[in-house]
Amino acid sequence: MAQINVSEKVISIKIVYYGPALSGKTTNLQYIHKKISSKKQSEMISIATEGDRTLFFDYLPLETDIIPGFKTNFQIYTVPGQVHYNATRKLVLQGVDGLVFVADSLWTRQQDNVESLFNMKENLVSYGLGLKDIPYLLQYNKRDLPEIAPLEYMDYLLNRGEIRAPSVESVALTGDGVFPALNMISKMVIGKILMELKPKTE
Numbered sequence: 001m002a003q004i005n006v007s008e009k010v011i012s013i014k015i016v017y018y019g020p021a022l023s024g025k026t027t028n029l030q031y032i033h034k035k036i037s038s039k040k041q042s043e044m045i046s047i048a049t050e051g052d053r054t055l056f057f058d059y060l061p062l063e064t065d066i067i068p069g070f071k072t073n074f075q076i077y078t079v080p081g082q083v084h085y086n087a088t089r090k091l092v093l094q095g096v097d098g099l100v101f102v103a104d105s106l107w108t109r110q111q112d113n114v115e116s117l118f119n120m121k122e123n124l125v126s127y128g129l130g131l132k133d134i135p136y137l138l139q140y141n142k143r144d145l146p147e148i149a150p151l152e153y154m155d156y157l158l159n160r161g162e163i164r165a166p167s168v169e170s171v172a173l174t175g176d177g178v179f180p181a182l183n184m185i186s187k188m189v190i191g192k193i194l195m196e197l198k199p200k201t202e
């Protein structure tokens, strides 16, 4: 849940990048960090990594003035995608305000995407939440590679049923689609917060 300090005019928002191992979550944060760090002096913290593998999580704080009159702090996290780190994934999900599910577009990784999405839903349920409660989008990553599944097929696997989420194609390695996805999830989260802050008229 977003923390809103009305007297100090500060809003804190937690965004989590979820998805299977090696889908490109850390690469997203590295790209965001590279693009904003010179302006905002923001530090990205990667807690325990082994090569490309995140063993705990990555964390990137971003300070913005996106909501007039408030300082809006984004706390952006990735989870470790490897199956056996579920306790950490669950912990990172605590208090989440917005989710970006980074799916790997490679044909060979479609089963892993499905399992990771199922795992995310299960972990949300453990906090009494469902995807309908949290702004959420899909990022179809690695669109630069040759052996990839068509978007329609990935939508069929990952984006059907009662919750149809927006989706963004990306190549996190070059940054294509990274800020469109971050901007979209930010707008969705802020839209929800503003709705909740609106005085009830009835």
Ligand SMILES: Nc1nc2c(ncn2[C@@H]2O[C@H](COP(=O)(O)OP(=O)(O)OP(=O)(O)O)[C@@H](O)[C@H]2O)c(=O)[nH]1
Binding pocket: 019, 020, 021, 022, 023, 024, 025, 026, 027, 028, 052, 053, 054, 055, 078, 079, 080, 081, 082, 141, 142, 143, 144, 145, 170, 171, 172, 173, 174
């Ligand atoms: N070709 C290509 N490679 C990518 C892309 N995004 C990430 N990669 C590569 O995929 C590998 C894994 O990326 P990471 O960002 O570390 O993956 P992750 O999702 O954080 O993985 P875990 O920490 O294990 O959950 C790295 O070698 C990246 O350079 C992309 O869009 N295209």
Ligand SMILES: [Mg+2]
Binding pocket: 025, 026, 027, 052, 053, 054, 078, 079, 080, 081
């Ligand atoms: Mg990682």
